[in-house]
Amino acid sequence: MSLSLLFGKPLFLTEFFSSIIATQTFVVYIIRTRRIPFLQSRPSKALLATTIAAVGIAWAIVYIPINRMFGFVSLGFLPIISIIAITIVYLVVIEITKHWFYRKVVTDD
Numbered sequence: 001m002s003l004s005l006l007f008g009k010p011l012f013l014t015e016f017f018s019s020i021i022a023t024q025t026f027v028v029y030i031i032r033t034r035r036i037p038f039l040q041s042r043p044s045k046a047l048l049a050t051t052i053a054a055v056g057i058a059w060a061i062v063y064i065p066i067n068r069m070f071g072f073v074s075l076g077f078l079p080i081i082s083i084i085a086i087t088i089v090y091l092v093v094i095e096i097t098k099h100w101f102y103r104k105v106v107t108d109d
Contacts, residue, residue, distance in 0.1 A: 017070075018059055028047070030098060
């Protein structure tokens with residue numbers, strides 16, 4: 001069964017847009033360094049500001065009147081928590097994969 005049929009197309013599109021923006025924007029922190037982002041390697045203030053602004057603006061679109069132009073609907077508390085949880089899990093998986101890649105594939109000769 002299609003998720004859009006289960007939840008309704010506007011809600012599915014809105015959640016998909018919001019989660020894709022978050023995951024694909026924040027993944028930059030992981031792929032930019034071999035180290036653990038924020039713990040072992042701090043991003044520049046410019047990178048931090050622009051990624052937060054990009055996600056903030058994209059998520060704001062969901063709640064302002066132009067959201068209808070894109071077929072979006074305002075998200076409630078549970079969808080937002082779900083998106084945040086999915087984003088965190090995604091970023092952790094990418095971080096684990098990155099460490100595996102550097103251990104198994106990349107050799108420092």
